[in-house]
Amino acid sequence: MNILYDERVDGALPNVDRAALLQALRDALPDLEILHRDEDLKPYECDGLSAYRTVPLLVVLPERLEQVQTLLKLCHQRGVPVVARGAGTGLSGGALPLAKGILLVMARFNRILEVNPQGRYARVQPGVRNLAISQAVAPHGMYYAPDPSSQIACSIGGNVAENAGGVHCLKYGLTVHNVLKVDILTVEGERLSLGSDALDSPGFDLLALFTGSEGMLGIVTEVTVKLLPKPQVARVILASFDSVEDAGRAVADIIAAGIIPGGLEMMDNLAIRAAEDFIHAGYPVDAAAILLCELDGVEADVHDDCERVAAVLTQAGAREVRLACDEAERVRFWAGRKNAFPAVGRISPDYYCMDGTIPRRELPRVLKGISDLSAEYGLRVANVFHAGDGNMHPLILFDANLPGELERAEAIGGKILELCVKVGGSITGEHGVGREKINQMCAQFNSDEITLFHAVKATFDPQGLLNPGKNIPTLHRCAEFGALHVHQGQLPFPELERF
């Protein structure tokens, strides 16, 4: 297991005297809730990536900004690492604790501070759940667009830290496109506002830099999100194909016809069968692939676009094109897709969800590559795909109780991500690097690029106390565990000693 923090390659962490730290925190912050007994710490040992666990040194659950500020100052003075956590739903281990660090849980900051429909924004605390924002502004006919699949539980602070996406990104963008301003506390406990209430702000775009920085540059304390008017109507078309190549081409044809669907999802046969077995969405279980295409907007336009898309799909070789006849059927079509992960969970004791992105034209090649890897490693892989924006979620099926299967699942997962990089894509579209993909970072970036990332980090946190070990690997880790494939006859990181 080379994913857990390893001081030998990830860098030495300061040794902290837990009892002394606990006493110091109690003295400085008498009203702060601090968990320190083993049975209280245990529930916080992992986030959504539950295969990896570390019991934190201490857990703190602040409720007021001043508490966070004092805590950070104290940790900064004493050289204590701090890992921030929102709702703990992240899938890449971004909030995986450190045995030598404090876990700072921001979940109690759960108030919506302001909803301004005229200004089309809402100001919220970082622990507010993603869906709670849309629910709060629904009476005004508005919503917050990014909708990661964990939206019922995930917090907006975590969304900012991960630059969360969802199924509507192609049309409505990621978190970075839907946030106006983020208030943060630096590692020294200093308050900064990044972005502004206007559409831009002077100086460098630190808001863009901060979004997706995985808690490495500061702690989110308040977020001002953009609100959009709810589309009048949304309609869904289900198309089935005899080959994934045809389905992939159909996606390109829809875009070429000048249509940007609100959502455009693809599932392969294994995913279709698992979902149908679970949800009974009415999916054709013998299809090689299905596409779900959602068109939203003003009624007249949606009506026209539905006709256009249906024609394009038929032309592209769809053997069946079905328009959901009413809202109930639309919800049912989506239910199959939205429950694809738990559905796969029913046909396999365990599954491992990947998150690579590729240029869409590479889809047939990548699916072929995945199928070859699947045969080589003897593990089934179901494919669910945000087809519109090239974000793949291969689900690797395995049984953790069988010796060696988890390791094989991790190995094939790593190979799939390296394949994504090879065709010009990325190791993560929306789940983040966290600890999970820390080794694959070495396949996507060279040592100079990684060095520059460390320089960015040093700007905000020279001592490396915020979420150490996440997002950016050390060069030593790359030398030891990084994708050691020989590229064009050259070993990666030839300048580094291997040990």
Add this chain to the structure above:
Amino acid sequence: MSMDRDMSQTLLEQVNQALNEGTPLRIQGSNSKAMLGNPVAGEVLDTRNHRGIVSYDPTELVLTARAGTPLREIEAALHEAGQMLPCEPPHLGPEATLGGMVATGLSGPRRPWAGSVRDFVLGTRVITGHGKLLRFGGEVMKNVAGYDVSRLMAGSFGCLGLLTEVSLKVLPRPRLCLSLRLPMGRNEALAELAEWGQQPLPISAACHDGETLYLRLEGGEGSVQSARQRLGGETLDNRFWSDLREQRLAFFTDAAPLWRLSVPTITGELEMPGQQLIDWGGAQRWLKTCAPAQAIRDQVAKVGGHATCYAPGATSSPPLPVALMRYHRALKQQLDPQGVFNPGRLYPDL
């Protein structure tokens, strides 16, 4: 396309020479946006020989081009495929380049509805202050690996590194575009815009000159026609919006210095000396005034915005809070330790 050239190695050599000799560089394309920021004393590094579209596949919605590529060349290629740069970047000169568009981060009338330049940046190649040509982001829509250095480059005025190549997300042009003029006062216009903003109307630009509200509708035939019937008014030539974007409207000919005020969308009428033109549905105000800079900045700061002067040689960028400025200096120090890239362009000590 015969002028397409990859000069990245030459640019890299130039930067490395500057690093060796400690010579500051003044990065420039066609200088179409030279009126922004402070003058830079340094050796000119011209990006225009490094030009050409590297890849463009309309069905991927991604275009990659070298920094010195003229914007008009990029827009022509997109136009031919029925696509566009949604942020509608101002050229402000016939030879404006892609590099200048990204480095200044200026967006046109569609910005509040479609997004800014940085919103469409997917990836960059950058020559750094350590003399390396590096790649960040990529050619895919979603990519959260590492820090978002590409988007950081947008609007950084070349102070953090030399952009050599940019990948942009592009979008299909709307099927129908129709512009309207509606006579009404400033307050009424701002109130109507705030109301319409909460509804799914296909508005893609909104400008007010003191007497008339100018609107652009973009979308499918159905939505545009029904909005047009609901809103009334007279139709207007669509070229109005490129004239606004390129500062060719009569308003811009006034001799007084031009200011750009970026304010929260809901800011009401701003009483300021001089002429005003409202853009971005209220979020951007153009001001022609001889009023003292400090008075303008103070008044705009009070409503939560900031003011930038477009007059050549005028005072520099809007001031930053002390703490934020410290992190700007630290970032500059980390990415450009020798201070060779556009020193002083954005702020005197950056």
